[in-house]
Amino acid sequence: MATNQDTDLQGLTTTDSSEGVKTQEMLLNLGPQHPSTHGVLRLIMTLEGETITGCTPVIGYLHRGLEKILENRTIMAGIRYMDNSDYLSPMLNETAYVGAVEQLMGMEPPRRAQYIRLLTNELQRIASHLVGIGTYGMDLGASTPILWAFRDREGILSLFEALGGSRFNVNYMRVGGVLHDFPKDWLKECETFLDTLEKNMKEMDALLSGNEIFMSRTQGVGYIDPQQALAYGLTGPMLRASGVNWDLRVNRPYMAYREVPVNTYVRQEGDCYARYYVRLQEITESIRLCRVAIDKMPGGAISTRTPIALRPPRGESYFAVESSKGELGVYLISDGSEYPWRAKLRGPSFINLQIVPELMRGHKMSDAIAILGSTDIVLGEVDR
Amino acid sequence: MDLVPRSKNIPSATTGYRDQNAALARDLAPIAQITGTPVVTQLQKGDYLGFEVAREHLVAVCRFLRDQLGFDLLSSNSGVDMLDHLESVYHIRSTTRNQLLQLKVRLSSESPEVDSVVSVWPTANWFERETYDMYGIRFSGHPDLRRMLLDDDFEGHPLLKNFHQVPLTVKPRATTQIDPNMAVSGQYQQQNMERVVQKKLGQGQQERLHPGTPTFGHANEAAQRDANVHESTESGQSTRDKNATTDEKA
Structure with missing residues (x-):
């Protein structure tokens, strides 16, 4: 949120060319209410003609003090607030939070619960990537992908509704397991949906990936080299699109990922198109993982018995899951009471947004939206 | 599209990351030359090492970790209020060694100040701005230490434990909302x-x-x-x- 309009204005330079034409840098304000910012993000850009010379993101419009809220709620009540962090992938947020608590308590959920978590996490990843791809197409002027993507996402939300009773804020994960077992025929429906989705994703690939306008607007735009990507702490598809093979599901496997191997897709180009394509391929991989989870779904309990007044021992733990946007970490400190002493969320969107000014510098104005859309940020997680 | 084969360094169920942690603890020993005191590593819950470092040596230690040991990814920086003192905690990952490390710096509550690690990892920029915003920890050497999420004219640092809190038992209402x-x-x-x-x-x-x-x-x-x-x-x-x-x- 912090910005000083005066210093921003003072930074503008005026140049007189030899022909007597006076040019001045222009200040352009984008947002906070703008369809292509995917939330309440404000970008203050300095333009020289059509070229962006500087960009200052102003965030905090959606700040709800989530970390303070979590400190003031019991751990059980806090799980629900994790849904609001990255509101496109609530299942993943909850997994990170309960994972941190379980790690602190030194407990392991039953195998069935781990596989249910894997299945729901991968479905959520598909849903999040579908939104990312669909809205990215819309940002660049293609109006069909968003309709197709939201149609497919609807299937996942319906599955979640049958599973947890809610479409978005599912509140499904529990410390030591999950809330409900599958309803009757849920897995069969899920398999049917995955078949449809796989067919639809092939159509999406044919529609968007080879589209000449889409390619020319994204290829070679917003290049990040691997060293820069690591230095800026990028994770998730943004890092893998820059040629760094880093995925927490593979490199620091947790829960059922220790048993289910994950294939990562890496692109070397590091441009907007690569980031889009990595997301598209990850949907295919997630479909495969869902099928594996359904095939290997073990029987048994879905949850271990945990006390109602959950008091983790004194101590600290940092637990991170591979969210759809990158590393979603929770740093939890407990003082031995029902309330966490400190719960820090490491949101991938927050850090992935940091590189945007670097990417935009030197590009044309029309590329700004292409670059911003390719980062696939969620402002709920940026501002927390 | 490159399909990369699965990584082989998955921890075994019995030993976990024990061997990697032992190797890392050996590699951390040269830090004693920077700080003057031997490194006391502690195994954290979640099978990774953590150690405390004095605040005047933080940047030198971080530079050693990045350049010599390949800890190239700063995962998070969080402030913690422990009532009698503040802490700045860093979680650092190495993509080459495939390891996680926790660094902790202890700061005084009265004048919390620590050197910025932006020169080591540029990603620390926003992390430290957020920590400053929420805890009032001043990062000296930071290029642009302003509030990150809250307004410029906000008073106080809300994640400090002594910050005004509304008790849970009373439902607060907006002051303009009246009968x-x-x-x-x-x-x-x-x-x-x-x-x-x-x-x-x-x-x-x-x-x-x-x-x-x-x-x-x-x-x-x-x-x-x-x-x-x-x-x-x-x-x-x-x-x-x-x-x-x-x-x-x-």
Whole structure:
């Protein structure tokens, strides 16, 4: 949120060319209410003609003090607030939070619960990537992908509704397991949906990936080299699109990922198109993982018995899951009471947004939206 | 599209990351030459190592970790308020060694100041701005230490434990939200509006009543009493009726 309009204005330079034409840098304000910012993000850009010379993101419009809220709620009540962090992938947020608590308590959920978590996490990843791809197409002027993507996402939300009773804020994960077992025929429906989705994703690939306008607007735009990507702490598809093979599901496997191997897709180009394509391929991989989870779904309990007044021992733990946007970490400190002493969320969107000014510098104005859309940020997680 | 084969360094169920951690603990030994004291690593829950470092050696240690040991990814920086002191905690990953490390710096509550690690990892820029925003920890050498998420004129650092908190037992209401029968009194609204404008964010402890006190949605009982008097004189209602309704609510 912090910005000083005066210093921003003072930074503008005026140049007189030899022909007597006076040019001045222009200040352009984008947002906070703008369809292509995917939330309440404000970008203050300095333009020289059509070229962006500087960009200052102003965030905090959606700040709800989530970390303070979590400190003031019991751990059980806090799980629900994790849904609001990255509101496109609530299942993943909850997994990170309960994972941190379980790690602190030194407990392991039953195998069935781990596989249910894997299945729901991968479905959520598909849903999040579908939104990312669909809205990215819309940002660049293609109006069909968003309709197709939201149609497919609807299937996942319906599955979640049958599973947890809610479409978005599912509140499904529990410390030591999950809330409900599958309803009757849920897995069969899920398999049917995955078949449809796989067919639809092939159509999406044919529609968007080879589209000449889409390619020319994204290829070679917003290049990040691997060293820069690591230095800026990028994770998730943004890092893998820059040629760094880093995925927490593979490199620091947790829960059922220790048993289910994950294939990562890496692109070397590091441009907007690569980031889009990595997301598209990850949907295919997630479909495969869902099928594996359904095939290997073990029987048994879905949850271990945990006390109602959950008091983790004194101590600290940092637990991170591979969210759809990158590393979603929770740093939890407990003082031995029902309330966490400190719960820090490491949101991938927050850090992935940091590189945007670097990417935009030197590009044309029309590329700004292409670059911003390719980062696939969620402002709920940026501002927390 | 490159399909990369699965990584082989998955920890075994029995030993976990024990061998990697032991190797890392050996590699961390040269830090003693920087700090002058031997490194005391501690195994954290979640099978990774953590150690404390004095704040004057932080940047040198971080540079050693990045350049010599390949810890190239700063995962998070979080401030912690431990009442008697503050902490700045860094979680660092190495993509080449495939390891996680926790660094902790202990700071005094009175003047929390630590060197910035932006020169080592550029990603620390926003992390440290957020920590400064929430905890007031000053990162010296930071290129642009401003508030990150909150307003520039916000007073206080909200994640500190001594920051004003609304107790959970009382449902707080917005100060402009008043009873419908109060809303008809124009004078009361005017007074209330003025009070809201004067009020700064992060303040308000002085006006706050004891949590158990029923306030009927008003932070200021006196203003409510004034409004009652005002309304009764204007509309000609008897004060006895007014008191009766107030008692009923209580």
